[in-house]
Amino acid sequence: MSISFDLTGKTAVVTGANTGLGQGIAVALARAGASIIAVGRSAMDETERLCQGMGASVHSVQADLSSLEPIEHIMAESAKVGERVDILVNNAGIIRRADSIEFTEKEWDDVMNVNLKSTFFLSQAVAKRMLEDGAGGKIINIASLLSFQGGIRIPSYTASKSGLAGLTRLLACEWAAKGINVNAIAPGYFVTNNTEALRDDPKRSSEILGRIPAGRWGDPTDIGGAAVFLASSAADYIHGVVLPVDGGWLAR
Numbered sequence: 001m002s003i004s005f006d007l008t009g010k011t012a013v014v015t016g017a018n019t020g021l022g023q024g025i026a027v028a029l030a031r032a033g034a035s036i037i038a039v040g041r042s043a044m045d046e047t048e049r050l051c052q053g054m055g056a057s058v059h060s061v062q063a064d065l066s067s068l069e070p071i072e073h074i075m076a077e078s079a080k081v082g083e084r085v086d087i088l089v090n091n092a093g094i095i096r097r098a099d100s101i102e103f104t105e106k107e108w109d110d111v112m113n114v115n116l117k118s119t120f121f122l123s124q125a126v127a128k129r130m131l132e133d134g135a136g137g138k139i140i141n142i143a144s145l146l147s148f149q150g151g152i153r154i155p156s157y158t159a160s161k162s163g164l165a166g167l168t169r170l171l172a173c174e175w176a177a178k179g180i181n182v183n184a185i186a187p188g189y190f191v192t193n194n195t196e197a198l199r200d201d202p203k204r205s206s207e208i209l210g211r212i213p214a215g216r217w218g219d220p221t222d223i224g225g226a227a228v229f230l231a232s233s234a235a236d237y238i239h240g241v242v243l244p245v246d247g248g249w250l251a252r
């Protein structure tokens, strides 16, 4: 039996690919042989350069996923590239921090719209295509430790990421027999824009670091291996898992 992590000939849509974990994932998928469709609201120049450096073809699609509007455009653009979408990584996500007692409806809706609503409807659009030709595919949601834990001062984020873990399991149950693997990765504490406020707070920062068995924050390059694995044929019989990549945080 041969186990393959090779993604040659596959095309991966990665949302929020311009920076942070999305960029780390796009580069890792490119290194494994995939063509990349980088989706997001900011310029993708750096990601394009890094992926092309791996010899991958990259096509960028401008899309603000705070609403469902761009989903048709994303699907049309990926069809224009002429490639079948084999892999979707729902990575784009935002966080809003405030005490729950003061949390606003806007802070709630903004987070839920990007992290959960757009993720569901983009998955639906991509899955329709994957089902059309029966060749299946891989959908990877970027969840969080807040898919397992409560956290503080991030009510909509925790609700969205806990919801995303449930959604991952539900979609896995509906689509597993149709050849689509739906799984999630739960990153621990990584050095990205998302965690800037935590790292700027010396007390919170050292509390967090002190709880990570690996003794360091994650770097975006630490996330790619899990994404390549879940995107590859090595994971063909894996459905509905939320895989922590957290330096051991949840083991503590």
Ligand code: NAP
Binding pocket: 015, 016, 017, 018, 019, 020, 021, 022, 039, 040, 041, 042, 063, 064, 065, 066, 067, 091, 092, 093, 094, 114, 142, 143, 144, 145, 186, 187, 188, 189, 190, 191, 192, 193, 194, 195
């Ligand atoms: P980040 O650097 O802030 O990246 C977030 C990405 O999402 C950026 O590319 C951002 O684009 C994109 N995005 C946000 N709102 C968008 C919108 N309306 N439309 C399109 N794209 C949008 O943070 P990150 O840590 O890499 O976050 C990536 C994912 O990992 C998120 O889902 C986050 O919740 C999750 N996560 C991160 C950590 C961590 O420790 N860093 C831990 C657990 C989970 P812009 O650059 O244009 O804003």
